Amino acid sequence: MHYEPPIYGGYGYHWWHSPESHNGRCECYFAFGHGGQYLLIAPEQELVVVIRKQVTKRNDAIWSRQLLFEHIIPASMANKQPSQA
Known part of the structure; x- marks a missing residue:
């Protein structure tokens, strides 16, 4: 099965x-699961991130995605040495 929504x-x-x-x-x-749990793999960054939490509101679950894409991934890219980029 393949599906490509515009958001993900x-x-x-x-x-x-x-x-x-x-x-x-x-x-x-x-992959993301119930309550905002995430597992992210970024091979080129040599990065694996696991977020485990339990939330009750959908908007709180979306916060995990924002944390990954707006903070964790950019921070990992900034920490790469120029020779590794």
């Missing part, structure tokens, strides 16, 4: 694929 990128086998052209940061794969 491609989807298949319970994983989302977000290419750099889609998220403006880097190519990554992520």
Whole structure:
């Protein structure tokens, strides 16, 4: 099964694929579960992030995605040495 909604990128086998052209940061794969739990893998950044939490409101769950794409991924990219970029 493949599905590509405009907000997340491609989807298949319970994983989302977000290419750099889609998220403006880097190519990554992520899964998210109930309550804002996330697992993100960004191979080029050598980055794996797990967010475990329990929230009761949908807007609070979306905060996990914002944390990843607006703070954690940019911070990991800023910490790369020029020779590694």
